Structure formats: C-alpha cells, structure tokens
Amino acid sequence: MTLKVPTPDDKARDITKLREVEETLAEERTLLQIVLDNLTGYVYAKDATGKLIMDNPAHRQFLGVASHEDVTGKTVFDFFPAEIAQKYHADDLEIIRSGKALLNHEEITITSSGAKKWLCTTKVPFHNTKGEIAGLSA
Secondary structure, three states, X not given: OOOOOOOOOOOXXXXXXXXXXXXXXXXXXXXXXXXXXXXXXXOEEEEOOOOXXXXXXXXXXXXXXXXXXXXXXXXXHHOOOHHHHHHHHHHHHHHHHHOOOEEEEEEEEEOOOXXXXXXXXXXXXXEOOOOOEEEEEO
C-alpha cells in the first residue's frame, strides 16, 4: 500500500456528519449491548452455517462457559450430545433454507450439568444488507 502525500491542490473535506453518524452508531451499539447483557432469557445469533456469532450472558451460563470467546465460532455440536445437536442443527438449517421462523417450539435439552430441561424457543432468520438470509437469532 502506498500513501498519497497531500498536495496544495488537495481540498479538505468536512467529516463532521460522518463523525456524528459514527458516534450515534456507537451509542446505539452500547445501548443494545446493555439490553442484551441484562436479558434473563437465552439470546444468540448464528451465521448461515450454524456457527455462533453472538450471545448473551444467560446463554453462556446455560452452556456452562464463561466468555463470549468460549462461544464464538462454535456450533451446537460443541455443547450438546450428538442426537440433540443434530436436531438443533437440522432445525437451524431449515430456518435458513426456508426463511421461515420456528415459533414457540418446545424441545428437550441437556444442561451443562447434565440435567434434562424443556425449553420453549423461537428462532427467526435474519438478513444481510443485500436481503439474503445471513443466519438466525433466538
């Protein structure tokens, strides 16, 4: 990469509006993170391949892990027995393929301590800026 050395003919640009937009986005991200971190329900998002890309502390506690880094890039196969993981993954892929949400779906799971637990979950697809399904959130 080469740097362009400014010349006297180069004009300065007013980037005030850009800085204001960046500040607004940063404030909105902070607010959303605060809300997400304080929800008691399990919240997560996965990319189109089923890899976790974000989650909240309640979800991490359920999985039995301490940090976001313990979750990011992993799949249900990293946290659940194969039979349960295969069912979750199949549901996820169908949501991504069809674009249809899975609403109030009751399913059995196994907690990080090994206890069986019933969950009522809702999973919805989300789209990227091109309108393509990019993953799902729950």
